[in-house]
Each structure stands twice: as structure tokens, then as C-alpha cells.
Amino acid sequence: MTAIPEITRVQELIYELKIEQVMSRPVITVTPDTRIDQLKEILRINRISGVPVVQDNRLVGVISIEDLIKALERGEMQATVGEKMSRQVITVSAHDSVVEAVKRFEEHGIGRLPVLDSNGQLVGILTSGDITRGLLHAIGLGYHQEEIRRYRASHIFEDISSDRTSLILCYHIPAQELQKAGEASSKIKKALYRLGAQPGFARRVAIAAYEAEMNLIIHTLHGGDLIAEIHPDKVRLLAMDDGPGIPDIEQAMQPGFSTAPDWIRDLGFGAGMGLLNIKRCSDQMMLDSQVGVGTRLEVLFYLKEEGVLGDRAPSTS
Amino acid sequence: MKIREITGLPDITTLVPPQTPEQEISGGYASDLLSCVMARAGAGNIWVTLQTHPNVVAVASLLDLAGVIITECADIAKIDAATIEKARTENVALFATPLTTFTIVARLARAGVPGIDEG
Numbered sequence: 480m481t482a483i484p485e486i487t488r489v490q491e492l493i494y495e496l497k498i499e500q501v502m503s504r505p506v507i508t509v510t511p512d513t514r515i516d517q518l519k520e521i522l523r524i525n526r527i528s529g530v531p532v533v534q535d536n537r538l539v540g541v542i543s544i545e546d547l548i549k550a551l552e553r554g555e556m557q558a559t560v561g562e563k564m565s566r567q568v569i570t571v572s573a574h575d576s577v578v579e580a581v582k583r584f585e586e587h588g589i590g591r592l593p594v595l596d597s598n599g600q601l602v603g604i605l606t607s608g609d610i611t612r613g614l615l616h617a618i619g620l621g622y623h624q625e626e627i628r629r630y631r632a633s634h635i636f637e638d639i640s641s642d643r644t645s646l647i648l649c650y651h652i653p654a655q656e657l658q659k660a661g662e663a664s665s666k667i668k669k670a671l672y673r674l675g676a677q678p679g680f681a682r683r684v685a686i687a688a689y690e691a692e693m694n695l696i697i698h699t700l701h702g703g704d705l706i707a708e709i710h711p712d713k714v715r716l717l718a719m720d721d722g723p724g725i726p727d728i729e730q731a732m733q734p735g736f737s738t739a740p741d742w743i744r745d746l747g748f749g750a751g752m753g754l755l756n757i758k759r760c761s762d763q764m765m766l767d768s769q770v771g772v773g774t775r776l777e778v779l780f781y782l783k784e785e786g787v788l789g790d791r792a793p794s795t796s
Numbered sequence: 797m798k799i800r801e802i803t804g805l806p807d808i809t810t811l812v813p814p815q816t817p818e819q820e821i822s823g824g825y826a827s828d829l830l831s832c833v834m835a836r837a838g839a840g841n842i843w844v845t846l847q848t849h850p851n852v853v854a855v856a857s858l859l860d861l862a863g864v865i866i867t868e869c870a871d872i873a874k875i876d877a878a879t880i881e882k883a884r885t886e887n888v889a890l891f892a893t894p895l896t897t898f899t900i901v902a903r904l905a906r907a908g909v910p911g912i913d914e915g
Contacts, residue, residue, distance in 0.1 A: 658878065661854025665886070668858060678839065678860060685858040686834050747847045752831035759835065 501613025502603030511561025540564035633675030664688035814889035863889030
């Protein structure tokens with residue numbers, strides 16, 4: 480089987496970025512009457528290798544340093560730009576994606592592309608250097624924004640001032656829907672990562688959340704709610720349902736004790752280890768249940784350092 | 797053993813290639829009981845199992861496993877499409893083989909992958 484080819488951020492950007500975002504402006508231009516020796520000075524002073532030729536606000540040609548060298552070799556420095564320029568001008572539209580310019584550069588082997596607006600007016604000029612700069616800038620910008628987002632997420636508890644700040648994630652877990660199992664715990668894990676939690680800590684919470692999620696799917700009548708409260712110093716996980724309830728909690732905590740139906744066991748669940756796994760991963764576990772009323776599971780995970788989402792390696796690794 | 801080397805083993809089909817091919821496999825774990833895997837397998841492990849349903853991927857992703865090898869799978873078309881799709885979106889490397897768990901585990905061990913209790 481072959482992998483789906485990965486599209487790089489640069490490939491994505493050349494489609495996203497518009498030519499007008501990366502082109503250079505204002506454009507230095509000459510007229511057909513400009514003499515070649517004047518052109519030489521214009522190119523030298525501006526450190527450029529070609530210019531569009533404009534007459535009466537219309538683009539009529541381009542002239543490059545190569546044309547200048549040819550004229551120099553022939554001793555035609557007094558000739559005019561109009562005589563030496565290329566009249567076949569390949570242009571791009573300001574509203575096109577950068578990819579259009581890349582294609583044209585490749586196709587025609589040219590160094591610069593005059594950029595026209597929708598009225599055909601010359602509004603800018605584009606070289607491969609402009610594209611590189613534009614891409615680097617866009618990547619840098621994206622990176623910077625991502626940095627800011629990460630920073631803001633991981634400092635949310637410092638930035639928001641209150642006597643007690645917490646982030647509450649609620650998920651409704653429907654009964655019997657095994658296909659969706661693990662989705663809520665996976666989201667909780669991702670949120671913890673987003674907030675700067677260490678992998679070991681996030682994994683510990685995720686394992687407990689997964690087992691609690693599985694219990695709600697397999698054992699409840701109508702599903703239940705899985706709630707993760709993220710505090711600056713701890714994570715509190717709550718799983719609540721409205722039945723059927725556990726008749727004997729001590730028995731339910733015995734390794735291997737399970738009331739899971741056969742079809743669940745066939746899928747590899749219901750080994751009677753869920754509650755034990757939760758207990759093992761957590762710092763504190765409280766289980767209340769009443770037959771005919773429901774079950775409430777509360778699990779606590781403490782962060783090592785006060786006020787910081789830090790690492791606490793799970794006993795598994 | 798690096799995770800990408802699994803791809804090169806005989807009788808193994810790569811269903812979802814590893815995102816970090818150069819990652820070193822930290823150990824191996826074989827079980828068909830998901831709760832056992834949750835309890836014992838650790839980050840970077842390769843998991844060998846008969847199970848093919850999408851929850852295999854959920855477990856592998858939650859534990860940050862290096863990958864999953866599905867055994868006794870004579871016909872990869874029979875693997876739930878949702879499992880492969882989920883593995884792709886969760887970036888879990890997924891492999892399949894017609895061989896039995898014991899054979900695959902023995903081969904991995906010969907290739908130098910330790911059991912989780914061997915360190």
C-alpha cells in the first residue's frame with residue numbers, strides 16, 4: 480500500500496498566497512524612449528536585473544540586463560529601450576495564486592513577471608526572490624501565530640485571574656456505541672497537550688478516561704457524562720450515569736471480575752480490569768453507586784508542581 | 797529496531813505507514829485484551845494483536861504506541877475500513893500479517909525487540 484503523499488506547508492502556501500501579497504511595488508519602470516546608457520544606471524542604482532517598459536500607462540515590453548549586455552557588446556549604448564526590449568511580455572494577474580507565477584517561471588525560464596491588476600494596469604513586479612521571501616514570511620508568521628497560540632493556551636491559568644480557575648470539558652457518552660469509544664478520552668488528552676501537559680501525565684489521565692468511557696458505553700442503560708475538570712494543580716475526572724448501578728463495589732474492584740456480555744468480550748473488552756486501571760493511573764479514586772439510581776466515579780490526578788502542568792510518569796512506562 | 801524496519805519484514809503488509817519512521821521501538825507487547833494493553837503497554841511499544849476493530853487504534857493512540865501489528869489476517873480487505881481510516885487520522889502505524897501472533901512475536905524478538913518486562 481502506498482502512503483498518501485504529504486502536502487507540505489510550502490505547497491499549501493503557494494496556493495494560498497496571492498501574487499499581490501508577495502510582489503514588489505512600486506515598480507521601477509522605463510519608457511521606450513529611455514536610452515540604454517540611462518537604463519544601465521537605473522539597473523545599477525536600484526540593483527535590479529530588469530524593468531517593465533511602460534508607455535502611456537500601458538505595459539509595452541520588458542528589458543533585462545541581458546538585453547543591456549548585448550547592446551553593450553555592440554556598442555549601442557545610445558540606442559533606446561524601445562529598440563532593444565522584448566515585446567512578448569508574459570504577465571501574471573495580481574489576484575492569482577503564487578502557484579501561477581511559479582508555473583510561468585518554470586515554463587518560460589524568465590527572471591521576472593510584471594503583475595497586472597484586473598484593468599490591465601501594471602501594479603507590481605515579481606521575481607523568484609519575492610516568492611521565496613513571501614513564503615518565508617508567511618511560514619514565519621504561521622509559526623509565530625502557532626507559538627502565540629501555544630503560549631496563550633499553556634498560560635491560560637496565569638492569564639485569567641480568579642480565586643479558582645478551571646477548564647471543564649464535558650462529553651456525553653452514548654450507551655452501546657462502541658465505534659465511538661475513545662473519542663472523548665482522545666480529546667481530553669489533546670486538550671491536556673494543548674495546555675502544555677507532559678506526555679506522561681496526559682497519558683495517565685487518558686488511560687483512566689478511556690476506561691471510564693468504556694464503562695459508560697458497555698455497562699450503562701442510557702450512557703452517561705464524562706467530565707474532565709482541568710485545574711492549575713490537578714485534573715478531576717468525573718463519570719456519571721443513571722443506571723443500572725453496581726450491586727457490589729468491592730467485587731467490581733476485583734481483578735478479572737466482569738459483567739460484560741460475550742459480544743463485548745469478543746472484541747477484547749470486559750476483561751474486568753477497567754476500574755483497576757483507573758485506580759492505578761490516578762492519585763485518588765472514589766466510586767459511589769446505587770442500584771437503580773446510578774454510578775458516580777471521581778478520579779483525581781495531581782500535578783507535581785503547584786500551578787504548573789508538569790510531568791508525572793505513569794507506572795506503565 | 798526502528799519502526800520503519802517493520803515495513804521491510806517478510807509477510808507484513810503496511811496499512812498505515814509510520815509518521816516517525818526513525819523512531820526506535822521501545823518494546824513489544826502482545827495481547828487481545830484491550831484493558832491489559834491499557835494497563836501494561838507503554839509509549840513507543842509495538843503491539844501485536846488479533847483484534848481489528850477501531851478501538852485498537854484508540855488504545856494505541858492514547859498510549860502513544862509505536863504501532864500495531866494485526867495477526868492472522870489472511871485478507872486485509874476484511875479489516876474494518878474504519879480502523880484503517882482512524883489509524884490514518886490518529887497517526888497510528890498499522891500493519892497486518894497472515895502469520896500468528898507467536899510467530900510475529902518470535903521474529904520481533906529475534907530482531908532485538910525486548911518484552912516490556914525485559915527492559
